[in-house]
Amino acid sequence: MIEVKNVTKQFQNETEIKYKDITFETGKSYMLLGASGCGKSTLLNIIAGIISPTSGSVLIDGVNMQEKSQKQRDKFRIEKIGYIFQDFKLINEMTVLDNINILNLEGINTQDAPRLLEELGIAEKKNSKIKHLSGGQKQRVAIARALVKAPDIVLADEPTGNLNFAIGELVIKKLVKASKNKTLIAVTHDERLSKYFDKVIDMNQMIADKKDIFGAGGGTKC
Amino acid sequence: MLRFALKNMAVKKIQIILVALSIVISAGIGVLAFNVSSQVSDGITSNAGYYSLIIGPSGSKTQLAMNTMYFTDEPLGTIPYSVVSTLSKDGMRVNSVIPFAMADNYNGYGVVGTSPEFLKDKELREGSLFDSSKTLEAVVGYNVAKYNGLKIGDVLHTSHSSTGLDTHEQGIKVVGILKESHSSFDNVVFTQIQTLWQVHTHEGEEGHKTVCAILVNAKNPGYALQLLNEYDGKIVTHDDETFTLQAIEPMDAVRDVLNDADDTKYIVFVLCAVILVMNIMIISIITLLNMYHSSKEISLMRLIGISMKKINLLYIIQNGIIGFVSILLAFGVSRLCLLMMNDYVSSMGVVLNLGLVYPLEIVILVGVFIISILPTAIWTLVMSKRDSIS
Structure with a gap:
């Protein structure tokens, strides 16, 4: 179970986001909806331990991640969290398999990679360099890399953003299927995909306040 | 990783x-x-300590030392062999006297006429040193044998020019091949001093018995100094020809x-x-x-x-x-x-x-x-x- 409690995040550009408390139950899939810039990706990054909240805390199975060091959060992320980044975060000069096998550096077993690539329909590209792939193919490589370690938590930031609806739907189905009994939190704009998730969260409702703290205005709702 | x-x-x-x-x-x-x-x-420096002094014709000290010890450069000239004979008789002050002459070449490798004693510290890969009582025998350096495919018993013909023209008719038999020493000895053909005189003497002529230098080992440093002073600048006459000698200390020249x-x-x-x-x-x-x-x-x-x-x-x-x-x-x-x-x-x-x-x-x-x-x-x-x- 993931609990987001009293989390605020202030950025260097002086924007501050204050989240309402949210709880994500283990084994359920969540779809986060909301306008661009309302703090969906920031929330995923805070849960993943990539960025730290300015205040508040994220508890995963009762453990306050803010009390852990960056090194411990990194270890937790690589072992327990499968993160599908919006811009893929793949090394362009390396092959599909190498981008997945990079996890071997931390002792993660990636033997399942060929099967996952097969399921995602890009098995024939396994030895191709990332720079030679289309946006949709890169997206599927990023998904395969996130799922290959059989994570407890899957975080997906716009996993269908670069795919047409048909393929996007297929990917979401696979993602949901692969994340069965795990916690899946996916950010997407496409409401048509909401039927595949256990729960849809409108992030516009989950932001308590968003403001430019030195600006003239008060709180701005997403 | x-x-x-x-x-x-x-x-x-x-x-x-x-x-x-x-x-x-x-x-x-x-x-x-x-x-x-x-x-x-x-x-x-490795070769420089072998001899107490070198006696040769007057001229550049360095040229005399380098030519005699490392077979480089041209010899300064010649001096009469009679000086060798005189020094050999000076048993009180002299341990050994080695004549040295450099003339001709074999396929670009220098040919040195000397006595077997010149090679006494050198190890042979095969064969033996040449016999001082004979002529037309040679001990060849490691590279000379290697790059010319020479074996014991082969006969080589030396020539005046490095182009191989002007070859002497009399052949020299290979009796020994030196071990590789990574020194200038690897690139030289050694023969009796008499061989050089013989191949250069035309029929009916009497050859001039000359050498390019004389390597001397004195019995002690004091005698070496005496000999140096005695022979440096000495004028000797042979067959109506006058020769001015110089004597050098090899270590000095090398320094x-x-x-x-x-x-x-x-x-x-x-x-x-x-x-x-x-x-x-x-x-x-x-x-x-x-x-x-x-x-x-x-x-x-x-x-x-x-x-x-x-x-x-x-x-x-x-x-x-x-x-x-x-x-x-x-x-x-x-x-x-x-x-x-x-x-x-x-x-x-x-x-x-x-x-x-x-x-x-x-x-x-x-x-x-x-x-x-x-x-x-x-x-x-x-x-x-x-x-x-x-």
Whole structure:
């Protein structure tokens, strides 16, 4: 179970986001909806331990991640969290398999990679360099890399953003299927995909306040 | 880790080639300069202590010493053999007297006429020394035999010119082949002094019994000094011809040569040091630029959860492989250059030993290796101090 409690995040550009408390139950899939810039990706990054909240805390199975060091959060992320980044975060000069096998550096077993690539329909590209792939193919490589370690938590930031609806739907189905009994939190704009998730969260409702703290205005709702 | 490091290197071929090239150039030049200067210096001094004095025609001291001990340069001229006879009779002050004459060549290799005693400290690979009571026998140096396919019993014909024209009719039989000594002895044909006189005497003529130099071993340093004073500037007459002698101390002459060479050596060392420093800077800049360009890759790895420790290790392994392979290449290139320089250096009387590695060469190679991985280590250390990923 993931609990987001009293989390605020202030950025260097002086924007501050204050989240309402949210709880994500283990084994359920969540779809986060909301306008661009309302703090969906920031929330995923805070849960993943990539960025730290300015205040508040994220508890995963009762453990306050803010009390852990960056090194411990990194270890937790690589072992327990499968993160599908919006811009893929793949090394362009390396092959599909190498981008997945990079996890071997931390002792993660990636033997399942060929099967996952097969399921995602890009098995024939396994030895191709990332720079030679289309946006949709890169997206599927990023998904395969996130799922290959059989994570407890899957975080997906716009996993269908670069795919047409048909393929996007297929990917979401696979993602949901692969994340069965795990916690899946996916950010997407496409409401048509909401039927595949256990729960849809409108992030516009989950932001308590968003403001430019030195600006003239008060709180701005997403 | 190693497999991934190699794969990661494979995608950065140009940067890696640039770094490797800089390392090969800097380490190669450093090692080569030190090795050549040391071998030349060691080679020149190694022969100098054998004799108390050298007596020859008047002229350049250096030329007399270099020609007699290292078979380089042209002989200064000739002096009568009667001087050898006189010295040989001086049993009170003299231990040994060795005549030396250099004339002709065999396929470009010098031919020296002398007595067997000249080769007494040299080891034979096969055969025996020539017999002083006979003529037309030769002991050939290791390279002479190797590059001319000479065996014991073969007969060689010497000639006046290096082009092989003007060959003497009388053949000289090979009776011995010297072991490889990595000295100028490897490149010379040795025969009896009488053989040289014989091949140069035309039928019906009486040959002039002359030598180019006389190597003398005195019984003690005092006698050596006496003989030096006695023979230096001495005028002797033979067959109505007048000869002015000079006597030199071999170590003195060699010291003069080395002093001259030292100035050149220092200039070479300074130039090498400048090249080395410039290359170290280039290595550091290229490596730091590579690391800078890898920042995105490093951030990406950090985002997916790979620890800074593993990333550090990955880049240090990568640069370690590049550094290690490059210093091996640098060593190989330096040996290749030594091989190519051998012809030139052998004209100075020193045969370079490709297998000779000085401890300082290892220090240079290890130093360059450390310098090649230092920028990476510093960069990764700085990166790892930053706890935050974003």
